[in-house]
Amino acid sequence: xxxxxxxxRLMARAIDHIARTVDEQPRLDDVAEAVGLSPAxxxxxxxxxxxxxxxxxQQFVTLGNAKALLLNRHTVLETALASGLTGSGRLHxxxxxxxxxxxxxxxNRGSGLTIRYGWFxxxxxxxxxxxxxxxxxxxxxxAETGPDAVFNDLAGRWPDARIIKDPGALAEHVDRxxxxxxxxxxxxxxxxxxxxxxxxxxxxxSGRVTTYSCVANHIGSPRAARAVGTAVGRNPVSWLIPCHxxxxxxxxxxxxxxxxxxxxxxLAREAARDNPDERSYVHxx
Numbered sequence: 093x094x095x096x097x098x099x100x101r102l103m104a105r106a107i108d109h110i111a112r113t114v115d116e117q118p119r120l121d122d123v124a125e126a127v128g129l130s131p132a133x134x135x136x137x138x139x140x141x142x143x144x145x146x147x148x149x150q151q152f153v154t155l156g157n158a159k160a161l162l163l164n165r166h167t168v169l170e171t172a173l174a175s176g177l178t179g180s181g182r183l184h185x186x187x188x189x190x191x192x193x194x195x196x197x198x199x200n201r202g203s204g205l206t207i208r209y210g211w212f213x214x215x216x217x218x219x220x221x222x223x224x225x226x227x228x229x230x231x232x233x234x235a236e237t238g239p240d241a242v243f244n245d246l247a248g249r250w251p252d253a254r255i256i257k258d259p260g261a262l263a264e265h266v267d268r269x270x271x272x273x274x275x276x277x278x279x280x281x282x283x284x285x286x287x288x289x290x291x292x293x294x295x296x297x298s299g300r301v302t303t304y305s306c307v308a309n310h311i312g313s314p315r316a317a318r319a320v321g322t323a324v325g326r327n328p329v330s331w332l333i334p335c336h337x338x339x340x341x342x343x344x345x346x347x348x349x350x351x352x353x354x355x356x357x358x359l360a361r362e363a364a365r366d367n368p369d370e371r372s373y374v375h376x377x
Contacts, residue, residue, distance in 0.1 A: 099141040107357055236350060
């Protein structure tokens with residue numbers, strides 16, 4: 093097991109334990125015991141993965157924080173848009189461009205394309221990356237669904253493409269994804285409505301959230317919140333296009349294509365890193 097996978101799986105267990113026992117406000121010793129580590133070792137591993145202490149992280153891991161963000165600052169997508177895509181977060185400094193499919197290419201379902209893929213370490217366990225010569229066309233995570241399900245899901249979106257394992261060809265793409273630097277090209281297969289939704293998601297800054305209905309309003313389809321949810325779920329490059337930052341109007345996290353533990357970890361990690369002066373909504377023990 094890679095170091096990234098080891099750390100993520102420990103962190104996912106810790107986050108799930110905190111979420112389940114938030115009413116009891118678990119102490120550091122309690123969470124460390126739940127994941128089978130000494131408190132000192134857990135503190136070191138957690139801080140290395142999250143970039144903040146377990147105590148600080150706990151302040152951002154519950155639904156209460158999502159609700160507070162939503163109610164206090166993010167009732168409309170324009171609030172997030174006003175912040176732009178500049179700042180210190182991983183995605184803030186990552187410049188994304190894309191080339192969407194033409195109608196003819198969409199109908200051809202990838203015919204004539206060669207897609208290269210590889211598995212890589214990430215902060216959220218093993219990450220599958222796929223790319224054409226034009227750019228990245230798929231990103232998925234295997235922690236909850238398993239590698240075969242992730243591969244079949246992403247490869248199935250390009251049923252007539254030639255798909256070959258070639259992780260070396262993707263190394264430069266992956267380095268830019270992980271360190272948040274440079275220029276990343278995307279090559280996306282999606283209907284026009286889906287593309288509009290994905291474009292809107294790119295404008296939600298790291299450490300912020302919005303709702304499906306706010307996205308629908310932003311793209312000029314206020315009655316299409318359910319369709320927005322479907323488009324969000326079909327996002328082929330999760331984490332790059334941050335669909336994890338869309339939650340329900342109630343403040344509940346909603347679903348996530350690659351599993352709720354990953355969504356919870358992404359949101360809490362971003363909130364803890366990108367809102368260092370934010371008032372705590374959960375009092376950690």
